[in-house]
Amino acid sequence: xxxxxxxxxxxxxxxxxxxxxxxxxxxxxxxxxxxxxxxxxxxxxxxxxxxxxxxxxxxxxxxxxxxxxxxxxxxxxxxxxxxxxxxxxxxxxxxxxxxxxxxxxxxxxxxxxxxxxxxxxxxxxxxxxxxxxxxxxxxxxxxxxxxxxxxxxxxxxxxxxxxxxxxxxxxxxxxxxxxxxxxxxxxxxxxxxxxxxxxxxxxxxxxxxxxxxxxxxxxxxxxxxxxxxxxxxxxxxxxxxxxxxxxxxxxxxxxxxxxxxxxxxxxxxxxxxxx
Amino acid sequence: xxxxxxxxxxxxxxxxxxxxxxxxxxxxxxxxxxxxxxxxxxxxxxxxxxxxxxxxxxxxxxxxxxxxxxxxxxxxxxxxxxxxxxxxxxxxxxxxxxxxxxxxxxxxxxxxxxxxxxxxxxxxxxxxxxxxxxxxxxxxxxxxxxxxxxxxxxxxxxxxxxxxxxxxxxxxxxxxxxxxxxxxxxxxxxxxxxxxxxxxxxxxxxxxxxxxxxxxxxxxxxxxxxxxxxxxxxxxxxxxxxxxxxxxxxxxxxxxxxxxxxxxxxxxxxxxxxx
Numbered sequence: 001x002x003x004x005x006x007x008x009x010x011x012x013x014x015x016x017x018x019x020x021x022x023x024x025x026x027x028x029x030x031x032x033x034x035x036x037x038x039x040x041x042x043x044x045x046x047x048x049x050x051x052x053x054x055x056x057x058x059x060x061x062x063x064x065x066x067x068x069x070x071x072x073x074x075x076x077x078x079x080x081x082x083x084x085x086x087x088x089x090x091x092x093x094x095x096x097x098x099x100x101x102x103x104x105x106x107x108x109x110x111x112x113x114x115x116x117x118x119x120x121x122x123x124x125x126x127x128x129x130x131x132x133x134x135x136x137x138x139x140x141x142x143x144x145x146x147x148x149x150x151x152x153x154x155x156x157x158x159x160x161x162x163x164x165x166x167x168x169x170x171x172x173x174x175x176x177x178x179x180x181x182x183x184x185x186x187x188x189x190x191x192x193x194x195x196x197x198x199x200x201x202x203x204x205x206x207x208x209x210x211x212x213x214x215x216x217x218x219x220x221x222x223x224x225x226x227x228x229x230x231x232x233x234x235x236x237x238x239x240x241x242x243x244x245x246x247x248x249x250x251x252x253x254x255x256x257x258x259x260x261x262x263x264x265x266x267x268x269x270x271x272x273x274x275x
Numbered sequence: 276x277x278x279x280x281x282x283x284x285x286x287x288x289x290x291x292x293x294x295x296x297x298x299x300x301x302x303x304x305x306x307x308x309x310x311x312x313x314x315x316x317x318x319x320x321x322x323x324x325x326x327x328x329x330x331x332x333x334x335x336x337x338x339x340x341x342x343x344x345x346x347x348x349x350x351x352x353x354x355x356x357x358x359x360x361x362x363x364x365x366x367x368x369x370x371x372x373x374x375x376x377x378x379x380x381x382x383x384x385x386x387x388x389x390x391x392x393x394x395x396x397x398x399x400x401x402x403x404x405x406x407x408x409x410x411x412x413x414x415x416x417x418x419x420x421x422x423x424x425x426x427x428x429x430x431x432x433x434x435x436x437x438x439x440x441x442x443x444x445x446x447x448x449x450x451x452x453x454x455x456x457x458x459x460x461x462x463x464x465x466x467x468x469x470x471x472x473x474x475x476x477x478x479x480x481x482x483x484x485x486x487x488x489x490x491x492x493x494x495x496x497x498x499x500x501x502x503x504x505x506x507x508x509x510x511x512x513x514x515x516x517x518x519x520x521x522x523x524x525x526x527x528x529x530x531x532x533x534x535x536x537x538x539x540x541x542x543x544x545x546x547x548x549x550x
Binding site: 017020021024025029030031032034035036037038039040041042043045046183185229232233236239240243244245 | 292295296299300304305306307309310311312313314315316317318320321458460504507508511514515518519520
């Protein structure tokens with residue numbers, strides 16, 4: 001699609017954007033998923049496009065919860081399949097009782113097939129959710145349809161990039177929820193038991209590293225709690241700090257050439273908004 | 276696409292989202308444009324999804340600049356055509372010397388034709404940029420191609436939803452730039468002469484109202500200046516204020532049902548992030 005220099009300060013973010021645009025052209029990602037990606041990009045930009053210390057804490061605790069769960073299930077939508085099928089497959093290898101379930105808001109048989117194929121190609125066996133037979137009560141939309149071997153019986157659901165209605169419906173079923181969401185103000189982030197406020201691929205890399213590190217240890221018998229409020233407040237504080245004016249330069253309202261601005265370490269250089 | 280209740284607190288934002296998703300399915304909007312829309316949505320959400328007082332000042336000054344310009348030209352990309360062709364046509368009727376020029380980063384003959392048709396159907400005559408013959412120097416990409424009757428000879432360019440490289444290239448040509456951009460930290464927002472930090476359709480509605488209000492007045496001979504820095508700093512301060520923790524509720528880390536939270540007037544209720 002677009003050529004991006006690896007030296008671009010926002011290389012990784014721009015690569016993911018291109019990856020997702022490509023998946024949209026292949027019918028894996030829907031337009032609404034692209035818009036959602038953009039929302040995440042804006043929050044990630046304000047967060048500094050890196051895993052914050054509080055997100056790292058959230059990742060460590062989430063890995064602990066995954067290890068101690070009876071049946072953890074990771075919900076996969078089009079964006080997750082497009083951006084992270086490989087990582088999802090590696091998670092499932094590290095944690096044999098982890099179910100991987102396709103769950104789509106904009107569900108068509110063809111789209112389910114494509115996403116199932118992409119996960120299978122990455123090594124996921126079995127891919128759940130291809131023929132869902134159970135419904136989550138009080139949730140109008142195809143997102144309510146779940147697999148009898150997966151989300152329906154899960155005690156822990158890991159839901160990256162989820163909508164608020166579904167998060168709340170899963171909560172009402174008494175499931176423990178780990179969300180991955182860059183917007184700490186979203187209903188999903190606010191209503192999950194534990195929210196990893198981090199970009200999807202960074203969060204999954206963190207979970208993979210943590211599960212690898214603890215692979216030889218016995219699973220904790222009871223997962224420890226965590227204050228999701230404190231995690232979210234920290235993310236919100238970082239977003240506030242990320243939204244700060246550039247250094248003021250006196251005089252010259254209309255320079256012919258734009259002066260180079262000193263960039264502080266925390267904020268990546270902005271890329272181009274190409275339409 | 277999706278049914279949205281008019282009583283939804285984020286009705287307008289969700290309507291625009293659906294409109295853009297539909298335009299993407301029609302080949303008017305590219306995937307990158309959808310992602311850009313999402314970035315804008317996040318900033319608009321933090322801004323409270325309404326025109327701020329400083330954006331209103333920016334709109335008034337921009338209208339003055341448009342009235343006093345010799346040849347103002349409004350640059351139209353896929354997102355602008357999808358969301359605001361009608362408003363663009365009304366602007367051109369109010370301001371007869373305003374040129375309307377199609378300019379695309381992801382340019383294909385078919386896409387140019389579709390966008391030209393949509394503008395023409397809304398009443399824009401002539402649609403510039405369909406057969407561009409001039410190039411903006413030092414700008415690799417199709418965005419450099421401009422119309423000899425439009426941007427090439429413009430003294431004022433109005434560039435909604437623009438990328439930073441092109442903004443800077445237009446500045447180097449000595450053109451006065453009015454940007455419409457929801458991200459006050461973007462290179463476009465930072466390098467324009469005047470940035471309206473507001474959602475596109477609200478900003479255009481504001482410009483239309485201002486041009487109607489002043490239609491009988493003589494055009495100002497010399498446009499007055501404005502501190503873009505001050506406009507941007509105000510927007511940044513509002514974004515910081517928009518990112519604030521929800522009210523703390525004591526105890527109950529895992530309520531079965533989510534308690535209704537008091538919302539302060541400034542922040543709209545968050546919609547669903549559906550993928």
